[in-house]
Amino acid sequence: MTLPVLIAAAPGRVDAGDTAWMLVATALVLMMTPALGLFYAGLVRGKNTLNTFMMCVAALAVATVMWALVGYSIAFDEGNALIGGLDHAFLRDVGFGPREGTTIPHLLFMAFQATFCIVTVALVSGAVAERMRFGAYLVFAAAWSVLVYAVLAHWAFGGGWLQSLGTLDFAGGVAVEMGSGFSALAAALVVGARKDYGRQALLPHNAVYVLLGAGLLWFGWFGFNGGSGFSTGSSGVLAFTNTLLCPAATLCVWFALDLIRGRQVTAIGAATAIIVGCVLITPAGGYVSPGSALLLGALGALPSYAGIVWRPRTRVDETLDVLAAHGVAGLTGILFVGFFAQELWNGVGDGLLYGNAAQLGWQALAAVATPVYAFVVTFALLRVIGLLMPLRATEREEALGMDVVQHGEEAYATGEGAILISPEDGVRAPVPVADPG
Secondary structure (H helix, E strand, O other), X not given: OOOOOOOOOOOOOOOHHHHHHHHHHHHHHHHHHHHHHHHHHHHOOHHHHXXXXXXXXXXXXXXXXXXXXXXXXXXXXXXXXXXXXOOOHHHOXXXXXXXXXXXXXXXXXXXXXXXXXXXXXXXXXXXXXXXXXXXXXXXHHHHHHHHHHHHHHHHHHOOOHXXXXXXXXXXXXXXXXXXXXXXXXXXXXXXXXXXXXXXXXXXXXXXXXXXXXHHHHHHHHHHHHHHXXXXXXXXXXXXXXXXXXHHHHHHHHHHHHHHHHHOOOOHHHHHHHHHHHHHHHOOOOOOXXXXXXXXXXXXXXXXXXXXXXXXXXXXXXXXXXXXXXXXXXXXXHHHHHHHHOOHHHHOOOOOHHHOOHHHHHHHHHHHHHHHHHHHHHHHHHHHHHHHHOOOEOOHHHHHHOHHHHHHOOOOXXXXXXXXEEOXXXXXXXXXXXXXXX
């Protein structure tokens, strides 16, 4: 059997078509961060809507600056097997010429990769929503983007040891998905549970926000995965198509699981299924056939669904289930590549089911090393930050809501008053406003 192949331009020169597509893909991935803010904001209580969204906005600023200063160099400069060098710090020698191995400008390659770092930093905020101080989160975001994300990116697709050994990760199963998921677990443990966790239902306040955010995230994911081929060639087309198929299959299975478990298909469950399906195909997008993408979406729904159902029964208040939706799904996708990668479709190599048992070994290595590194470094980093400043709000501040306490604003104006600072305890609270008439 032979397949029609879209031939990409030869590396070594800038191709206008590839560059145009990558400009679009970069914008699509950047859009994913405010889309994530909308998704996350709908999942929390109304009094924490703005703060949750603002954590994603903060990632747009802090992660971008850190990426330009040192993150990009640590991830993609040659360096050594564990960490990149600093030859590209402050974007030195990152210009209009083609990035090695691609047909797009080096500057555009850097910008595309920056959007991955941004959204990953934002993802981790979901673990500590509704109680982490905004200032502490800014410090954490800056340090985490360099010490965790950039290092994992170097390992998986910046020339580091996982990539050198032969691990296949098409669009970020290591750095983005497992990196954020297992860091989220560490963050939840260090920051601690919300004061009402386990004592009352902490329900999403706006399912429409959640669905809209999920839809925009799926839309952006076509740039996330489709752009990771860095051209208009076959790998990008395959990843683009698989990004349609895999989440659709996850949605179907999620519907069935919801019906079996509670006889109702929930909007929150549907939105979560979209995210899980997109995460599942992220490491596998350009390496597996469309049929395998459908199978991945169906099978991969099971462990993530089980994780989301199980987690509230524990004492771990990982607020928005980043571990199950990203960490577990990313790990599942990485391992799936080890079984179902097919050279017929990817031109790179086969997995276990097509005669290459070694590939599963390299994938399993990534599935062990990444969670360990992400968890340990994030745990230590937050402990250090906690020695320098308080990580979380007081119980009184948490009761008032992080919007008022951290930002002096409310997502939903009630018309009852303005926001001022109380002279007694410094807590922001609504006070009456004189009738303008």
